[in-house]
Amino acid sequence: QVQLVESGGGSVQTGGSLRLSCTASGYTDRGYCMAWFRQAPGKEREGVAGIDTDGTTNYADSVKGRFSISKDNASNTLYLQMNNLELDDTAMYYCAALAKIRARFKCAALSNKPEYNYWGQGTQVTVSS
Secondary structure, eight states: OOEEEEEOOEEEETTOOEEEEEEEEOOSSSOEEEEEEEEOTTSOOEEEEEEOTTSOEEEOGGGTTTEEEEEETTTTEEEEEEOSOOGGGOEEEEEEEEEGGGOSSOTTOGGGGGGOOEEOOOEEEEEEO
């Protein structure tokens, strides 16, 4: 059973930066697509960034050029570096994992959202002016 634990959320002013971390355990191998999603109050959960097993990345248009997803295989940790934060980035951020064999699209594609079956508990990011 894959377990995911996020950390690093907090409150920051517009233009600031945060780095989220997600520590994974319970892997039987490293064949997992990983992604960050977020959900603001009253809105649907949306994809932010995804990463393939080979390091290929994909980003939502709203965060391109500001956010960066990466992973450290040695420590089973997924990261999301968020720079130049905006008010609309305020949300609960979730780490998620999907066995690559179950992906309907390319591994890093955020359109795989319905297939993601392992989720963390979330970490809150609040951006204020």
